[in-house]
Amino acid sequence: MAYPVMFNPFFLLMSLSILLIHLTLYQAVNGGFSVNLIRTKSTNAHSQRVMGTTYTNSYAYLGQHLLELSIGTPPVKIYGILDTGSDLIWAQCVPCPNCFKQLKPLFDPKKSSTYKNISCQSDKCHQVYTGACSPENMCDYSYGYADSSVSHGILASETITLKSSEGKPVQLSDITFGCGHNNSGTFNDHEMGIIGISKAPTSLVSQIGGNKFSQCLVPFHTDTSIASKMSFGKGSEVVGDGVxxxxxxxxxxxxxxxxxxxxxxxxxxxxxxxxxxxxxxxxxxxxxxxxxxxxxxxxxxxxxxxxxxxxxxxxxxxxxxxxxxxxxxxxxxxxxxxxxxxxxxxxxxxxxxxxxxxxxxxxxxxxxxxxxxxxxxxxxxxxxxxxxxxxxxxxxxxxxxxxxxxxxxxxx
The missing domain is CATH 2.40.70.10 (Acid Proteases)
Known part of the structure; x- marks a missing residue:
């Protein structure tokens, strides 16, 4: 989403489509892990106007792959666009005086026992390209995208929880993310933020600790009962004939x-x-x-x-x-x-x-x-x-x- 492009209105309309994708996580060979992307059609009325595409873990609005994860303690489900074109993980947070509408409740950092604001003196603040210092000495961020969408908020650390294939929670602690308090753009009401998976130290890939990942997305008009897959870390190598x-x-x-x-x-x-x-x-x-x-x-x-x-x-x-x-x-x-x-x-x-x-x-x-x-x-x-x-x-x-x-x- 980071690259500035000129979209035909047809493709902008497609970004309104919705599919719900549930994440299952299982241990892959050599210590990595993989996710199955199970797609189910949304009942949202917007989905009748556009085509449903393949996505990652959570929701998928036509053409967007949404990752499902949980933030905080107790965990709150978040559905964010999975994006190799950006660096930051962020979600809409309370208070949100100027935010796009979302159907699910906003994440409330005051209700989480593991939420911590990051100070503007922290090295983590300097990892964000637009990190700055607020009057309260917190790390302000402002992140913009190609379609003029923008998220403003406070950089924080939190516990992110994934659900294993056995149904047990898998927790990743001290994950840097943006708590967005002022967000606008082309988002629809099932999207709650963006999950950046670039090479940046603030991306999900980097914070998981891996330097390898792979994906296998099913074609656009595949039956929604068929899952796409994504793997992280060892075991995600792509090898063999035809590579x-x-x-x-x-x-x-x-x-x-x-x-x-x-x-x-x-x-x-x-x-x-x-x-x-x-x-x-x-x-x-x-x-x-x-x-x-x-x-x-x-x-x-x-x-x-x-x-x-x-x-x-x-x-x-x-x-x-x-x-x-x-x-x-x-x-x-x-x-x-x-x-x-x-x-x-x-x-x-x-x-x-x-x-x-x-x-x-x-x-x-x-x-x-x-x-x-x-x-x-x-x-x-x-x-x-x-x-x-x-x-x-x-x-x-x-x-x-x-x-x-x-x-x-x-x-x-």
């Missing part, structure tokens, strides 16, 4: 992008028709694509987007929908079955990632499939969104500084 390991490129030091996951896109192909970003690979900006689980569509700079859009339209032997204002300018088709569109290849530095129609065409409503790409005027950075990440076992190895893709049926 493509792509070098991660460090973000700009000292910026809000410094801890995010960037790769280098050289060009894209629609079947055998290739579009290169530049005729001279040496002039391509390194790290020009952000891997972001908090952004649903794949976002391309305008020229490349137009080339891919036009070539897909040329290769799909159907007439696109042109008379539905709800779909905006998206490339959409009416069909009663999954769209048989072209294979789209992302040529990344380190290897090629092949995207089938199940990863590139998304059904916003019954009988309609739309190309799951969007565009940005920023020619320096695009985004590989979570639609395209479906049916890949993706492993992040922060020791080797690579992200590995393995084509996998994530429904099994």
């Amino acid at each position: 493509i390991s792509i070098p991660l490129v460090n973000g700009i030091s000292g910026s809000s992008y410094s801890n995010l996951y960037f790769v280098t896109l050289l060009g894209m192909s629609v079947e055998d028709t290739r579009f290169d970003i530049s005729n001279n690979p040496e002039t391509i900006r390194k790290g020009n694509m952000l891997i972001d689980s908090g952004t649903p569509p794949t976002v391309l700079h305008q020229k490349l987007y137009d080339e891919v859009f036009n070539e897909v339209r040329k290769q799909v032997p159907m007439n696109p929908i042109t008379d539905d204002p709800d779909l905006g300018t998206q490339l959409c088709y009416k069909t009663s079955t999954n769209l048989k569109g072209p294979m789209i290849t992302m040529h990344l530095e380190g290897g090629d990632i092949h995207l089938s129609p199940i990863q590139t065409f998304i059904p916003p409503k019954d009988g309609v499939f739309c190309l799951g790409f969007s565009n940005t005027s920023n020619e320096d950075i695009g985004t590989i969104g979570n639609f395209a990440q479906g049916n890949f076992l993706m492993g992040y190895d922060l020791e080797k500084n690579v992200v590995s893709f393995k084509p996998t049926d994530c429904t099994k």
Whole structure:
């Protein structure tokens, strides 16, 4: 969610969809752990207007993966967007004079025996890019996102509780998180905050103590009874036949992008028709694509987007929908079955990632499939969104500084 992009209203609407995802945690090989992402449809009325996508642990609003965890003692359930595109864990807290509406009760730090404010002199305060000092000597934070969403509040430490597969609570103590007292943006009423899983010391991944994690997200329109999976630590390595390991490129030091996951896109192909970003690979900006689980569509700079859009339209032997204002300018088709569109290849530095129609065409409503790409005027950075990440076992190895893709049926 951290990267500034220009979304078509169609994809902004999708962020309102809801699925409830329950977390189960079990011990993986060599001491790591994994979570099953069990999705159940929400009864919220918004879910009738958008498509439901695959998510992580908790809720999932169309296109957003929501992680379920509990904060405090006694534990209070929190459902936050799982986001590789940001650094901070935060949730809405009492008092909340200027907050977005949420259906579940706000977290009240006064009711938790393990809540502790972090002082502005603490090293932990300096780990937050926008950490500052309040008049009460507490660490104020202000964290903004690409869609102009913002969270303001106090940095604190708390106990986070996960539920094991045996039903026993698994507690992680002294976890740094933002207690948000002033939050606004494009959130819906089932979302309660954001769970950042970047490389930053304040992210969930870093605070768990791991430098490896993997995910296997089921495709967008998979039956909601089928779980996605995510693993942390040892045992989460992605190995075997068919693995493509792509070098991660460090973000700009000292910026809000410094801890995010960037790769280098050289060009894209629609079947055998290739579009290169530049005729001279040496002039391509390194790290020009952000891997972001908090952004649903794949976002391309305008020229490349137009080339891919036009070539897909040329290769799909159907007439696109042109008379539905709800779909905006998206490339959409009416069909009663999954769209048989072209294979789209992302040529990344380190290897090629092949995207089938199940990863590139998304059904916003019954009988309609739309190309799951969007565009940005920023020619320096695009985004590989979570639609395209479906049916890949993706492993992040922060020791080797690579992200590995393995084509996998994530429904099994």
